[in-house]
Amino acid sequence: MSRVYCALVHHPVRDKAGQTVTTAVTNLDVHDIARSARTYDLARYYVVSPIEVQHVLVQRIIDHWTTGAGRKRIPERHEALSLCQSALDLQLVIDDVTTREGKRPRIVATAARSTLPREVTTFAGLRGLLRESDEAFLILFGTGHGLADSILETADVLLEPIVGAGDYNHLSVRAAAAIVLDRLLGAGAA
Amino acid sequence: MSRVYCALVHHPVRDKAGQTVTTAVTNLDVHDIARSARTYDLARYYVVSPIEVQHVLVQRIIDHWTTGAGRKRIPERHEALSLCQSALDLQLVIDDVTTREGKRPRIVATAARSTLPREVTTFAGLRGLLRESDEAFLILFGTGHGLADSILETADVLLEPIVGAGDYNHLSVRAAAAIVLDRLLGAGAA
Numbered sequence: 001m002s003r004v005y006c007a008l009v010h011h012p013v014r015d016k017a018g019q020t021v022t023t024a025v026t027n028l029d030v031h032d033i034a035r036s037a038r039t040y041d042l043a044r045y046y047v048v049s050p051i052e053v054q055h056v057l058v059q060r061i062i063d064h065w066t067t068g069a070g071r072k073r074i075p076e077r078h079e080a081l082s083l084c085q086s087a088l089d090l091q092l093v094i095d096d097v098t099t100r101e102g103k104r105p106r107i108v109a110t111a112a113r114s115t116l117p118r119e120v121t122t123f124a125g126l127r128g129l130l131r132e133s134d135e136a137f138l139i140l141f142g143t144g145h146g147l148a149d150s151i152l153e154t155a156d157v158l159l160e161p162i163v164g165a166g167d168y169n170h171l172s173v174r175a176a177a178a179i180v181l182d183r184l185l186g187a188g189a190a
Numbered sequence: 191m192s193r194v195y196c197a198l199v200h201h202p203v204r205d206k207a208g209q210t211v212t213t214a215v216t217n218l219d220v221h222d223i224a225r226s227a228r229t230y231d232l233a234r235y236y237v238v239s240p241i242e243v244q245h246v247l248v249q250r251i252i253d254h255w256t257t258g259a260g261r262k263r264i265p266e267r268h269e270a271l272s273l274c275q276s277a278l279d280l281q282l283v284i285d286d287v288t289t290r291e292g293k294r295p296r297i298v299a300t301a302a303r304s305t306l307p308r309e310v311t312t313f314a315g316l317r318g319l320l321r322e323s324d325e326a327f328l329i330l331f332g333t334g335h336g337l338a339d340s341i342l343e344t345a346d347v348l349l350e351p352i353v354g355a356g357d358y359n360h361l362s363v364r365a366a367a368a369i370v371l372d373r374l375l376g377a378g379a380a
Contacts, residue, residue, distance in 0.1 A: 016264070038360070168229050170269075174364055185354070186352070
């Protein structure tokens, strides 16, 4: 049984000037990251937003695919979306994982910036930790221009940024989440 | 200079019953795969659709980010979208790459199905080939339920499917393209 969870954070995240903002939920983020989470056998996928009306949107997407018309049309989407739930803030996510696991998960923050406020853990290092440890892990992905420094500074682990083939690092969060999960949990990865 | 190209194919692709169909262009496919292509230093990214009105849509998205209002708001998006162009069919893409490179590229088909019509090349095998060969490569991604068998059968290389942590393989094409490029070209991959 998987002990790896992930969350897509819409607050607190940075805007392009580095200010802390709240971003809007994007429909395809809910889908794509749920499908990636299911593919890499994660336990749950949380969509974190302090805006209550956005929870109605997320729940409508989930319902459409898990009990509504979408379930009949694309049944395998149900398996992915049923992993997904919304939460008002990160503490509620940590509380939910803690209740499910019986202890607090280790928090893994992700970031794309090359200049980060503290030492990072490599993909290989975290991959080894996930394999060897019997603890639960909660991997956080930031929307906008990434997770706020307050999260990067207080997480148990800060994962190194994805490096492509140059210095351009503006992947979509959907693509970045897929690559992170593949590097950490994929059968084909190192 | 990169000799790796990719194309997102909307025809001929399979529907869930295995019939050959044409899918509609999705806005975020244009963005996300352009950003992934830029991150992994691809030479060009083609959006292939036989529906002429869809080219107007793709061109409008490209223009918005390369010369329009979007360029000012998110300048780094320009670098990604300027790699992108639309094409009516796959032959025109092959012709364009052939003109740019002076010879025909090797065609790499991707697929998610575990049952495939011919032998596959592993990610490690293709990664080595990309490193050692001085040929150009064109990697094809299928929308819908994947590339039609006619493409899988005639491509120079059929890449093995992405395996996650189980037997669920319904990644979005945006996520799958990101993972494929990372496995083949990423600095952090094996």
